[in-house]
Amino acid sequence: MSELAWQRTPLITIAFFLLKQLKQFVTNISNLIPVLAAVFVAGKNAVWLPFALAGGYLVFTIINAVLQQRFFLYAIADDAVHIRSGLFNRQHLTLKYERIQQAEIHEAWYFRPFKLTILSVDSAGSAGKEVMIPGLTMPLAQELRQRMLEAQDAPQSTNTASSTTAPYDEADVEQHFPVSEIIRAGIIDNKLFVLLAVLIYPISQLDLLEDYVVPWVQANVSWLNDDNAWLLVSGAVVAGLAVLFLLAIIVSLITYHDLKLSIRGERFQAKSGALSIRTLSFRYPKLQAVYLRRNLRARLLKRSVVRVSQLQPRQAQGGAQQGGQQFILPVVDADFLARFRLLLRLPDSAQVNWQRLSNLALLGPSVWLGVLAPVAAGVLFFALESGVLGLVLTALGWLLLQTLVVLRWRNYGYSFVTSDTQPKEQWFVVRRGIFSRNENWYPRHKVQQIDVEQGPWLRLLGFSHLVLHTAAGSESIEFLARDEALRLQEEWTQEIARNHRRWM
Amino acid sequence: MSIAWVAPEPSYRSYLQVRSLLSMLILAGMVAGAFFTGIYPADVFPLWWAGAIWAVLTLFFSVFFASRRFLFTAYARSPEGMHLKRGALFRKIRAVPLNRIQHVEFKQSFLERLFGIARLAMYTAGSGGADLTIPGLAPEYALQLKTELLTTIANEPEQEESNNE
Numbered sequence: 001m002s003e004l005a006w007q008r009t010p011l012i013t014i015a016f017f018l019l020k021q022l023k024q025f026v027t028n029i030s031n032l033i034p035v036l037a038a039v040f041v042a043g044k045n046a047v048w049l050p051f052a053l054a055g056g057y058l059v060f061t062i063i064n065a066v067l068q069q070r071f072f073l074y075a076i077a078d079d080a081v082h083i084r085s086g087l088f089n090r091q092h093l094t095l096k097y098e099r100i101q102q103a104e105i106h107e108a109w110y111f112r113p114f115k116l117t118i119l120s121v122d123s124a125g126s127a128g129k130e131v132m133i134p135g136l137t138m139p140l141a142q143e144l145r146q147r148m149l150e151a152q153d154a155p156q157s158t159n160t161a162s163s164t165t166a167p168y169d170e171a172d173v174e175q176h177f178p179v180s181e182i183i184r185a186g187i188i189d190n191k192l193f194v195l196l197a198v199l200i201y202p203i204s205q206l207d208l209l210e211d212y213v214v215p216w217v218q219a220n221v222s223w224l225n226d227d228n229a230w231l232l233v234s235g236a237v238v239a240g241l242a243v244l245f246l247l248a249i250i251v252s253l254i255t256y257h258d259l260k261l262s263i264r265g266e267r268f269q270a271k272s273g274a275l276s277i278r279t280l281s282f283r284y285p286k287l288q289a290v291y292l293r294r295n296l297r298a299r300l301l302k303r304s305v306v307r308v309s310q311l312q313p314r315q316a317q318g319g320a321q322q323g324g325q326q327f328i329l330p331v332v333d334a335d336f337l338a339r340f341r342l343l344l345r346l347p348d349s350a351q352v353n354w355q356r357l358s359n360l361a362l363l364g365p366s367v368w369l370g371v372l373a374p375v376a377a378g379v380l381f382f383a384l385e386s387g388v389l390g391l392v393l394t395a396l397g398w399l400l401l402q403t404l405v406v407l408r409w410r411n412y413g414y415s416f417v418t419s420d421t422q423p424k425e426q427w428f429v430v431r432r433g434i435f436s437r438n439e440n441w442y443p444r445h446k447v448q449q450i451d452v453e454q455g456p457w458l459r460l461l462g463f464s465h466l467v468l469h470t471a472a473g474s475e476s477i478e479f480l481a482r483d484e485a486l487r488l489q490e491e492w493t494q495e496i497a498r499n500h501r502r503w504m
Numbered sequence: 505m506s507i508a509w510v511a512p513e514p515s516y517r518s519y520l521q522v523r524s525l526l527s528m529l530i531l532a533g534m535v536a537g538a539f540f541t542g543i544y545p546a547d548v549f550p551l552w553w554a555g556a557i558w559a560v561l562t563l564f565f566s567v568f569f570a571s572r573r574f575l576f577t578a579y580a581r582s583p584e585g586m587h588l589k590r591g592a593l594f595r596k597i598r599a600v601p602l603n604r605i606q607h608v609e610f611k612q613s614f615l616e617r618l619f620g621i622a623r624l625a626m627y628t629a630g631s632g633g634a635d636l637t638i639p640g641l642a643p644e645y646a647l648q649l650k651t652e653l654l655t656t657i658a659n660e661p662e663q664e665e666s667n668n669e
Contacts, residue, residue, distance in 0.1 A: 311629060448604045448628040449635055452597040459595070471629045489599050490507070497584030497601040500661045 004075040004082055013072075013135035015110050016118065017065040025061075074133050076144060081121075083131060095131055097148040099123050101310040102282035102327065105141050109275040117141045121148065122310070149267060149283055171262035171269075173343060175336060177329075181303075182259065185330035186252030188298040188305060190245060256330055263343055268308070270327060280327050285502050286310045288446055288472035290344055292337075295436040303331045306340065311471040346427065346441055347419040354413035354431065360461050361479040365405045373398040407434045414477045416444070428468065430475050442470050445499040450492055452485045471503075507587055509578040512621070516577070516640025519619040520570040526615075528562045579638045581649075586626060588636050600636050603660050604628045608650050612643065622646045626653070 039050055067087050075082040083093045106118040111134075119141045120132040136144065177185075257274035266284035271277065293305040308327040332340060341348070373394055380390030413431040418424055426444040431437065451467040453476075458464060464485040466477040480488070535554060538544040544551070572592040580587040586605075589597040609625040616622060622643040626636040641649070 447601075449598060449600040451599075454595045456593055469628070469635070486597070489597065493582075493585040493587075493599040493601050497603055500603070503604075 004077060006073040006075045006082075006084065009069060009072055009074070009133070009135035010114075010116065011069070012111070012114055012116065014065050014069045016108070016134040017068040017072075018061060019110075021061050021065060025057075076147075081131065081133075081144075081148075083133070093131065095121065095123050100148050101286050102280060103145045103148055104281070105138075105145060105279040107138070107273070107277040107279075111135070112275075112277075119144060145281065149281065171264045173261075173263040173339075175261040177256070177259040177261075177331065179253070181331045181333075182253055182256045183249055184301050184303055185256055185305075186249030188295065188301065188303060189252060189330055190248045190297070196244065252330065259330075261329060268327065268343075270329065282308070282310055282327060284345075287344070287443065288470055290346065290441040292439040292441070293436070294433075294438065299437065303333055304337055305330055306332050306337070308344070309472040342421055345419050345421040345423070345425040347417045347421075351420070352415050352417050352429065354415050357409055357412050358463070358479045360463070362405065362409050363461070364457055366402065369398060369401055369405065404434055408432070411437065412478070428475075428477075430477060440475055442468070442472070442475060443503075444492070445496055445501055446470055446503045447492065447496055450489045452489050454482070507580045507582060509580050509587075509589070511578050512574070512638075512640025513642055515619045516621055517571055517574040519616060519621060519640065520574055521566045522619075523615060524565045524570050525562065528558065528565065532558055574640075577639065586636055586638075586653075588638055598636055600626060600628060602653070602656055605653065605657055608653050610643075610646055610650055611637075624649055 039053060042049055068085070071085060071087050073084040079098075080094050080096045083091070083095075085091050085093075101122040103119065103121045106120060107116075108118055111117060115138060116135045117138055118132055118134045119136050120130055122130050254274045256272045259270065259272035262269050262271075267281055268284065269279060269281040271279040287308055288311055289309040291305075291307040291309065293307065294303075298304060306329040310327075329340070338348070376397070377391055377394040380394055381387045382390075384390040384393075411431065411433050414429065415431075416426070416428050418426045427441050428444055429439055429441045431439045447468050447470050449469045451465075451469070453465045453467055454463070458479075462482055463479045464482050466480050466485045466488060468475050468477070535544065535558070539546070539551060569592060573590075576589065576592050576595065578589050585599050585601045587597065587599050589595065606627050606629055609627070610622060611625055612622040620643065621640045624638045624641055624646045626638075628635045638646075
């Protein structure tokens with residue numbers, strides 16, 4: 001350990017630390033709102049105060065970034081990467097290569113002119129610790145990643161010898177996604193609604209419509225009478241939505257520009273991006289779950305979204321670091337999906353023998369709706385001006401909800417499948433969705449714990465839920481007969497305990 | 505079902521009862537505090553009503569519900585895994601394969617020390633809190649179980665060929 005060659009990152013990485021702090025500031029800004037409000041109130045008497053604070057923060061951030069860069073040291077050993085950081089709180093982090101879940105080479109836009117990259121690796125620690133080394137040159141980052149992923153190869157070299165000895169730049173499978181596909185991806189994964197949700201609040205706060213738009217329209221558009229006012233308004237709304245829709249597609253085009261998937265032996269790699277290029281790779285043994293997503297738009301376009309997940313501590317989920325970190329193929333057509341399923345050792349879709357939910361699973365929600373609908377009808381009958389309208393509204397609402405309940409029940413399915421691929425892989429899969437079709441696939445031997453749950457209602461009907469906790473999240477197989485659930489629990493526990501394959 | 509369920513120590517029942525009594529006492533203390541400071545709306549809701557409801561709830565939780573919870577709590581150790589069943593109303597049977605346990609923790613609160621019992625918490629990968637906590641164990645047995653489990657985990661065969669099937 002003593003002869004570690006500590007290295008400092010290039011000066012330009014100050015920008016990385018600066019941006020990191022800025023990102024932190026933006027994510028934490030909601031916590032600072034009370035402080036900012038206080039500053040604002042105090043600032044009424046002292047105009048200079050907000051400026052002084054902003055300036056002070058700026059100076060502090062810059063000094064901090066410079067110091068962080070000065071004190072950030074890394075060393076690459078044969079089996080681990082060491083990182084030393086921090087001015088006052090010294091941190092010394094050691095990460096073994098074999099514990100790395102996935103590696104990402106991120107050519108950030110501000111590093112691209114300097115041909116530098118950020119290498120980030122996820123470990124399996126419970127805090128979801130992520131290690132980032134900024135300012136590596138591309139060849140160095142690639143070599144490092146190669147070394148990290150190769151270290152995992154060692155214990156099973158006989159298995160993949162034929163594929164790993166192939167030259168580095170030659171992949172077994174390569175798939176390039178053209179622009180037309182990426183536009184489809186933009187339509188499928190449209191952030192329109194997210195954008196709307198973000199925009200609606202400030203717009204509603206500004207009273208834009210009442211204060212500016214309406215007077216302007218009244219003053220300037222005299223030809224506008226009440227008859228076609230609604231046409232204009234709805235036209236403007238539609239145009240606004242269309243612009244947002246296009247913006248969302250452009251975001252997809254930028255993030256997934258030039259998306260290329262390459263698979264070499266057990267290594268999966270996806271590279272994409274117009275401004276910042278991200279290259280994400282993981283090794284097959286680290287796979288914990290495969291999610292196949294098809295929402296309504298995807299079904300109309302005949303495409304799917306494939307997401308592959310590795311070990312993810314539940315605490316880290318929903319945190320700021322999700323999103324770009326995951327291995328996603330945003331648009332996959334049926335042909336390639338069939339091929340990709342084989343590569344992931346998933347069974348053919350025709351092989352899956354879907355098990356449906358019991359009819360009795362409908363009973364609970366239906367009874368609730370049946371009880372609540374008359375109550376709502378009674379309230380609306382007296383509350384609304386016309387009692388009949390109230391009854392009709394309730395009936396429609398009931399019909400809608402009941403249809404959703406039935407659709408959810410009908411589309412739910414589960415199955416236990418063993419694939420025909422070489423080597424064989426045992427999976428359990430749960431399918432759900434109302435209008436969408438989502439399949440969650442989990443390798444069976446990677447299950448961490450198995451629950452059989454039974455509340456009073458289920459006890460009455462003689463059912464149990466089987467809840468399987470995997471390292472990538474939990475999944476429940478609902479409404480199994482009690483004995484069946486207990487039998488599966490025992491069988492799987494034994495099977496997993498006797499299975500000594502690597503699961504992490 | 506060949507799982508040999510083992511009940512927790514009998515003092516675990518008293519522990520549960522005392523614990524629920526304590527929480528009820530805290531509630532009573534809050535009401536009493538409200539009464540003496542005059543916040544309590546005695547004219548709307550007479551104090552003896554509140555007292556009666558409190559007594560019924562206390563009896564229900566401390567006598568009936570606590571012992572029922574005790575009745576449905578059991579653990580089992582098979583060669584393959586640890587099993588635990590819990591819950592009087594919402595029953596839950598959890599199984600954790602031994603080779604998935606990441607670390608084991610011995611826990612004992614102040615109240616548990618008074619009753620001479622302890623908990624043993626087992627953690628698996630990828631989850632936030634404790635995954636399987638066996639309550640109401642005799643401390644010596646809990647420690648012994650912990651050592652046993654750790655030995656089993658440490659002696660797990662290392663990963664073999666990945667295409668051994």
